[in-house]
Amino acid sequence: MKLFYAPGFSSIADHIAMLEAELQFDLVKVDIWTKQIEGGGSYTDINPKGYVPALMFDDGELLTENAAILAWVADHAPDLAPRGELGRYRLIEMLSFLASEIHKRFPIYFSVSEDSKPVLRDEILQRFGLLAGRLERTKYLFGDSFSVADPYLFMLARGAGELGFPLAECFRDYVARIETRPSVREAERREGISEPSSPQL
Numbered sequence: 001m002k003l004f005y006a007p008g009f010s011s012i013a014d015h016i017a018m019l020e021a022e023l024q025f026d027l028v029k030v031d032i033w034t035k036q037i038e039g040g041g042s043y044t045d046i047n048p049k050g051y052v053p054a055l056m057f058d059d060g061e062l063l064t065e066n067a068a069i070l071a072w073v074a075d076h077a078p079d080l081a082p083r084g085e086l087g088r089y090r091l092i093e094m095l096s097f098l099a100s101e102i103h104k105r106f107p108i109y110f111s112v113s114e115d116s117k118p119v120l121r122d123e124i125l126q127r128f129g130l131l132a133g134r135l136e137r138t139k140y141l142f143g144d145s146f147s148v149a150d151p152y153l154f155m156l157a158r159g160a161g162e163l164g165f166p167l168a169e170c171f172r173d174y175v176a177r178i179e180t181r182p183s184v185r186e187a188e189r190r191e192g193i194s195e196p197s198s199p200q201l
């Protein structure tokens with residue numbers, strides 16, 4: 001299978017999760033501005049949505065959306081999912097929250113006028129705040145065990161920090177903790193990024 005990614009963008013969450021799951025996959029780099037695939041070809045011919053990530057299975061089926069890809073990874077690596085009767089639904093709840101309540105606000109943040117930015121920043125911070133209680137008590141979103149939701153929150157929190165958003169200390173600790181995972185270092189190496197120089201949200 002192939003993961004379509006853009007270096008440092010949200011597809012790195014899927015990349016990290018797939019490495020954690022020890023899945024075998026190839027990476028295909030996409031220029032999200034020109035929609036060209038490295039090595040040739042139009043990305044929108046493959047994924048009409050035009051954004052990353054996208055996961056192409058060996059039979060040509062394409063899965064898009066961070067939440068769906070991360071949920072698929074969790075189904076193939078149950079250790080990366082919360083346990084319990086409601087575990088699967090807790091994961092979907094969290095991935096939906098990260099995608100629609102936090103991630104989606106960043107492209108809007110970048111497109112609005114300077115005057116409107118503080119309102120959006122406060123909305124984003126309010127959503128992060130709803131997760132702070134967990135991270136003050138436990139290492140990861142679902143306790144002491146890393147799940148596929150963590151690389152997603154990690155990239156969002158790191159990006160918010162790089163934008164200068166005043167995130168609570170538990171998020172700074174969380175980002176620092178996850179940055180040390182070998183999967184993060186390996187994903188960054190494979191994507192050709194050493195230190196993120198500007199927020200890629």
Ligand SMILES: N[C@@H](CCC(=O)N[C@@H](CS)C(=O)NCC(=O)O)C(=O)O
Nearest residue numbers: 009010032050051052065066099201
């Ligand atoms: N709803 C999508 C959003 C993904 C997304 O915003 N991808 C960004 C990079 S983080 C992108 O490729 N943007 C380029 C574009 O929208 O044209 C998801 O959750 O997977």
